Amino acid sequence: MHYFDNSATTQPLDSVMATVQQVAQTYYGNPSSLHPLGTQSKELLTSARRQISEILRVSPEEVYFTSSGTESNNWVLQGVVDELIIIHPNRRQVIVSAVEHPSIFEQIPVLEAKGLEVLIAPVNGEGVLDLEALKGLLSDQVLLLTHLAVNNEVGSIQPLEAVSQLLKNYPHIVWHVDGVQATTTQLQLLFDERIDCLSLSGHKFHALRGTGLLVLKERVSTRPFLYGGGQERGYRSGTEALPTIAGTARALRVAWEGQDALKERLASYRQRIVDYLSKLQWEIYGGNSTSEHIVCAGLAPVPGEVLVHALAEHQVLVSTTSACSSRRQQFHSTLTSMQVPEHLSASAIRISMGQLTSQEDVDQLLKALSAVTEQLR
Amino acid sequence: MHYFDNSATTQPLDSVMATVQQVAQTYYGNPSSLHPLGTQSKELLTSARRQISEILRVSPEEVYFTSSGTESNNWVLQGVVDELIIIHPNRRQVIVSAVEHPSIFEQIPVLEAKGLEVLIAPVNGEGVLDLEALKGLLSDQVLLLTHLAVNNEVGSIQPLEAVSQLLKNYPHIVWHVDGVQATTTQLQLLFDERIDCLSLSGHKFHALRGTGLLVLKERVSTRPFLYGGGQERGYRSGTEALPTIAGTARALRVAWEGQDALKERLASYRQRIVDYLSKLQWEIYGGNSTSEHIVCAGLAPVPGEVLVHALAEHQVLVSTTSACSSRRQQFHSTLTSMQVPEHLSASAIRISMGQLTSQEDVDQLLKALSAVTEQLR
Numbered sequence: 001m002h003y004f005d006n007s008a009t010t011q012p013l014d015s016v017m018a019t020v021q022q023v024a025q026t027y028y029g030n031p032s033s034l035h036p037l038g039t040q041s042k043e044l045l046t047s048a049r050r051q052i053s054e055i056l057r058v059s060p061e062e063v064y065f066t067s068s069g070t071e072s073n074n075w076v077l078q079g080v081v082d083e084l085i086i087i088h089p090n091r092r093q094v095i096v097s098a099v100e101h102p103s104i105f106e107q108i109p110v111l112e113a114k115g116l117e118v119l120i121a122p123v124n125g126e127g128v129l130d131l132e133a134l135k136g137l138l139s140d141q142v143l144l145l146t147h148l149a150v151n152n153e154v155g156s157i158q159p160l161e162a163v164s165q166l167l168k169n170y171p172h173i174v175w176h177v178d179g180v181q182a183t184t185t186q187l188q189l190l191f192d193e194r195i196d197c198l199s200l201s202g203h204k205f206h207a208l209r210g211t212g213l214l215v216l217k218e219r220v221s222t223r224p225f226l227y228g229g230g231q232e233r234g235y236r237s238g239t240e241a242l243p244t245i246a247g248t249a250r251a252l253r254v255a256w257e258g259q260d261a262l263k264e265r266l267a268s269y270r271q272r273i274v275d276y277l278s279k280l281q282w283e284i285y286g287g288n289s290t291s292e293h294i295v296c297a298g299l300a301p302v303p304g305e306v307l308v309h310a311l312a313e314h315q316v317l318v319s320t321t322s323a324c325s326s327r328r329q330q331f332h333s334t335l336t337s338m339q340v341p342e343h344l345s346a347s348a349i350r351i352s353m354g355q356l357t358s359q360e361d362v363d364q365l366l367k368a369l370s371a372v373t374e375q376l377r
Numbered sequence: 378m379h380y381f382d383n384s385a386t387t388q389p390l391d392s393v394m395a396t397v398q399q400v401a402q403t404y405y406g407n408p409s410s411l412h413p414l415g416t417q418s419k420e421l422l423t424s425a426r427r428q429i430s431e432i433l434r435v436s437p438e439e440v441y442f443t444s445s446g447t448e449s450n451n452w453v454l455q456g457v458v459d460e461l462i463i464i465h466p467n468r469r470q471v472i473v474s475a476v477e478h479p480s481i482f483e484q485i486p487v488l489e490a491k492g493l494e495v496l497i498a499p500v501n502g503e504g505v506l507d508l509e510a511l512k513g514l515l516s517d518q519v520l521l522l523t524h525l526a527v528n529n530e531v532g533s534i535q536p537l538e539a540v541s542q543l544l545k546n547y548p549h550i551v552w553h554v555d556g557v558q559a560t561t562t563q564l565q566l567l568f569d570e571r572i573d574c575l576s577l578s579g580h581k582f583h584a585l586r587g588t589g590l591l592v593l594k595e596r597v598s599t600r601p602f603l604y605g606g607g608q609e610r611g612y613r614s615g616t617e618a619l620p621t622i623a624g625t626a627r628a629l630r631v632a633w634e635g636q637d638a639l640k641e642r643l644a645s646y647r648q649r650i651v652d653y654l655s656k657l658q659w660e661i662y663g664g665n666s667t668s669e670h671i672v673c674a675g676l677a678p679v680p681g682e683v684l685v686h687a688l689a690e691h692q693v694l695v696s697t698t699s700a701c702s703s704r705r706q707q708f709h710s711t712l713t714s715m716q717v718p719e720h721l722s723a724s725a726i727r728i729s730m731g732q733l734t735s736q737e738d739v740d741q742l743l744k745a746l747s748a749v750t751e752q753l754r
Binding site: 001003005008009010011012017020021024025028029030032033034035036037038066067068069070071073074101102103106107110201203208209210211212224226227228229230237238239240241242243244305308309311312317318319320 | 387388398407410412413414445480586
């Protein structure tokens with residue numbers, strides 16, 4: 001099987017599984033318990049948090065463990081925004097980019113129900129934030145700006161450095177970056193000190209599903225997201241999922257240490273795929289500023305779903321843009337925001353790679369693309 | 378090491394670890410993806426949900442996967458209560474028992490901030506709900522009653538059948554049961570059809586930390602708890618943590634199939650421990666209606682923390698009542714509600730057993746108790 005759906009979820013690394021197994025069976029004490037096994041578990045938790053904080057260049061106190069990137073995004077748009085409303089009662093706007101994951105978009109009605117006005121920051125034809133338009137939206141009225149670092153459907157990389165510059169004039173605006181798709185090849189994008197809140201998801205970088213991260217800088221206020229025993233400095237209660245947390249710390253280390261080499265490798269794979277698809281006369285979305293691990297392309301008028309199933313017959317697994325919306329048959333939000341007409345976007349598939357993607361996988365992908373193109377065009 | 382802190386967290390079973398490992402490495406597709414690996418993952422998720430629903434005697438559509446018992450409790454007191462406020466604008470009361478876990482207690486200010494009145498249902502000297510008092514609190518004003526099935530500090534088993542009878546006159550009251558401590562030996566308590574919402578936690582029955590369950594009967598309305606890709610029927614978005622979910626389903630099967638035998642075994646262990654502690658003239662809390670897996674006892678004026686450390690020197694790990702509050706040095710809420718004076722409750726420790734507790738563990742516990750008593754009295 002040749003797996004090209006790494007933006008949906010990745011296969012856990014053997015080394016991560018070994019960590020999960022060892023921690024589950026050896027450090028099964030509750031970090032809140034006072035006995036030695038509890039203390040050892042607490043130390044392991046502290047160590048995982050410290051390792052992650054060092055890679056992300058924040059302080060350990062700014063790293064919170066959640067259950068998913070979705071939870072992290074919900075925490076920010078609810079827990080952080082609720083505090084912002086209290087701190088700045090006269091500011092009533094939130095800026096959301098036009099190419100967000102559903103875990104941001106689906107919260108817009110929640111924000112509006114609180115009396116907030118949600119402004120949508122548009123993107124250009126490559127899915128990249130329109131900086132002039134964003135500049136026009138920034139004002140004293142804005143509480144929070146939220147956007148992803150790397151788009152999950154097309155792979156567009158957002159100009160974080162330029163956004164950071166724009167925000168210099170608005171120190172009161174809380175800047176939330178959804179970095180979930182940036183961990184494969186664009187981790188360094190997330191090190192900008194101006195970022196106030198950062199969401200990450202372990203299973204996008206070969207850790208197990210069920211652990212997310214939220215970085216909340218100390219300057220940001222939040223109400224607790226889960227109330228209870230006071231874990232995570234009182235803001236996210238619940239017994240810590242130590243095995244998968246330790247696995248996530250290990251996976252992030254591996255991802256960071258191997259990032260430069262992976263970036264180079266996936267860039268060459270991506271170029272081969274894009275060149276091949278061009279030759280086959282597929283439509284390719286995104287442009288120069290696209291992450292090395294994602295190719296979004298279509299063969300209109302063949303529906304994306306038909307392409308997914310046809311490729312699967314050749315043992316090649318791809319997805320119809322975002323997995324989170326594909327079973328719900330939603331419109332292709334990123335492509336729509338990029339002004340791609342519906343008859344084209346309905347054919348789009350997402351080919352997404354990760355650490356385990358090999359040259360052989362790419363060879364098989366190209367063969368399958370060739371066969372499927374001939375069969376369905 | 379002799380582990381008697383199973384009410385804080387349990388060691389995962391080898392069979393559960395095998396399931397987690399196999400699912401993580403074989404079914405790494407996202408259940409939302411349309412390709413065959415996604416479909417297989419979706420089928421596995423459906424099967425885990427069905428197995429759990431059969432054990433709990435509810436329909437699969439009523440089982441939701443969360444990240445912890447704490448999250449399940451937060452969901453009910455926020456997501457379900459928010460809907461109840463809309464449905465019944467003239468009802469403004471919520472009843473909470475006096476012996477709840479912090480994940481319920483800490484939400485009382487949140488309920489009050491919404492204009493709700495929180496009534497505390499008192500318990501008797503054994504930590505069991507005072508049914509006459511509860512009857513007096515029930516009225517047309519009440520939206521929701523929440524209490525645990527088995528107390529986490531003392532082990533008191535609540536009279537669910539009697540509560541169910543009382544609620545017959547109040548069909549509009551939503552009944553939430555926190556069943557987290559009931560899964561070791563009292564699972565059958567949770568099968569009452571009148572229960573509307575039920576919280577469970579995988580790591581209390583030898584699954585991995587990071588997976589909880591919430592049963593929400595179809596008759597109960599809720600707003601989404603996490604917004605996003607629409608997983609869990611649209612109410613709890615986020616990529617499903619399939620490996621630990623499958624492990625939790627397996628652990629619940631093992632727990633249910635072995636429950637009768639375990640109950641008998643732990644009852645005999647508990648009797649030995651209680652008899653021995655009585656002989657050593659310890660104070661023992663709880664009475665006849667106490668779960669087989671918990672013994673709460675103290676040796677005043679020795680502080681509980683000192684007892685925990687002294688027993689640890691004999692390789693026996695126990696806890697100072699609930700792990701969730703022990704590092705925060707909270708007051709002993711359950712014992713306080715049972716009218717146990719502070720000079721006694723400050724000495725209380727909790728000895729809690731699970732599936733892996735052996736006769737040999739109990740032998741060592743008794744030896745350690747004897748030595749520690751002699752040393753510290």
